[in-house]
Amino acid sequence: xxxxxxxxxxxxxxxxxxxxxxxYDTNPTQIVAFNYITAxxxxxLTFSPNFAEVDAKAxxxxxxxxxxxxxxxFLLLMASIKYIGIVxxxxxxxxxxxxxxxxxxxxFKEEFNTYKVIGLVIGFTALLFILRKQSKNTENKxxxxxxxxxxxxxxxxxxxxxxxxxxxxxxxxxxxxFAISFVIALGVALYKIIIKKENFNLKNILFGALVGIxxxxxxxxxxxxxKAFSENPxxxxxxxxxxxxxxxxxxxxxxxxxxxxxxxxxxxxxALISIFFIVRSQF
Numbered sequence: 001x002x003x004x005x006x007x008x009x010x011x012x013x014x015x016x017x018x019x020x021x022x023x024y025d026t027n028p029t030q031i032v033a034f035n036y037i038t039a040x041x042x043x044x045l046t047f048s049p050n051f052a053e054v055d056a057k058a059x060x061x062x063x064x065x066x067x068x069x070x071x072x073x074f075l076l077l078m079a080s081i082k083y084i085g086i087v088x089x090x091x092x093x094x095x096x097x098x099x100x101x102x103x104x105x106x107x108f109k110e111e112f113n114t115y116k117v118i119g120l121v122i123g124f125t126a127l128l129f130i131l132r133k134q135s136k137n138t139e140n141k142x143x144x145x146x147x148x149x150x151x152x153x154x155x156x157x158x159x160x161x162x163x164x165x166x167x168x169x170x171x172x173x174x175x176x177x178f179a180i181s182f183v184i185a186l187g188v189a190l191y192k193i194i195i196k197k198e199n200f201n202l203k204n205i206l207f208g209a210l211v212g213i214x215x216x217x218x219x220x221x222x223x224x225x226x227k228a229f230s231e232n233p234x235x236x237x238x239x240x241x242x243x244x245x246x247x248x249x250x251x252x253x254x255x256x257x258x259x260x261x262x263x264x265x266x267x268x269x270x271a272l273i274s275i276f277f278i279v280r281s282q283f
Contacts, residue, residue: 003228004236007221008243010214012251015086017210018078019256027204028078029192032071033185034208039216040178046220047171054172059165063173066158067180071188073151080144084131085258090248091130091271092145094241097278098123099153100160119277122270129267174219238279242272 021031043049080089098120104110127149131142162173192198225236249268252258260268 003221003225004239004243007218007225007240008247010218010221011240011244012086012090012247013214014211014218015077015081015090015248016251016255017207017214018081019086021078021207022082024203024207026207027189027192027198027201028075029185029189030200030204031078031208031211032074033182033189034205035074035212035215036071036178036182036185038209038212039219040175040182042213042216042220043171043175043178046216047169047175049169049172049175051172051175053168054176058168058173058176059162062158062161063176063180066155066162066177068184069151069155069158070177070181071185073148073155076144076147076151079141080148083141083144085252086256087249087252087258087260087268088130088264089145089148090244090252091268092127092149093152094245094275095123095127095130095271096149096152096156097241097275099150100156101278103157113281115277115281119274119281122277123274126267126270126274129263129270132261132263132267170223234279234282238275241275245271245275 021028077089077093080092101116101120105112131145162177163170165173193200222236222240225240226233229235245268253260
């Protein structure tokens with residue numbers, strides 16, 4: 001249970017760091033780049049992957065797709081936290097689980113039971129309630145959490161495909177993905193510095209390193225939690241998603257004074273109910 005709690009904390013802390021960066025005139029692209037080099041170093045030191053095992057038969061198309069998507073979705077995540085707050089962004093990120101579920105149904109022809117259908121219906125209702133604007137304020141950029149939801153959903157599908165490729169250990173694949181994400185993010189950051197004349201600031205390295213530490217911590221402890229609960233993975237799945245929504249909501253409301261309407265609160269409750277039904281459907 002400790003690993004699960006630590007994974008939840010790391011996930012929410014990443015959002016908190018993104019929220020704090022708003023006060024320091026930081027550069028999102030540079031932060032994302034240094035996040036991935038930090039995560040890559042930690043991944044290599046922790047798992048000591050053997051890259052000599054990697055060959056042309058590895059799923060490079062999936063590696064590249066995830067490697068490109070990760071920095072893009074991370075930038076959307078930062079923008080979403082900036083414009084609509086931690087509460088709604090965390091909820092959108094966790095409800096992205098509906099994307100792989102729908103893919104399993106539409107693409108892989110997986111059979112749906114009543115619990116899963118109920119969970120999906122409640123989940124979509126929760127999304128409408130959570131992302132509903134409190135007013136006619138045009139600064140409520142719903143497009144960002146929508147991008148977070150779709151992006152993380154697609155990434156989840158692709159990571160599941162990597163998990164099926166058992167020729168390489170999963171940590172080795174993870175290091176490859178981090179390396180590609182770093183190259184992509186670094187290329188964009190250098191383009192903006194050299195061509196767009198954006199300023200380079202050391203504080204972006206600091207924030208990027210912090211995000212990378214907790215980003216990797218989230219993944220590491222999540223994997224350890226699954227290993228500890230190997231006979232009951234649904235416990236980890238439910239605990240992670242519900243835990244992030246609850247802790248993220250408490251953090252946003254009490255630490256950053258984010259305002260939510262009654263409809264938004266109802267949406268958060270519905271999200272938890274939805275996840276319960278999704279987990280229940282596995283039995």
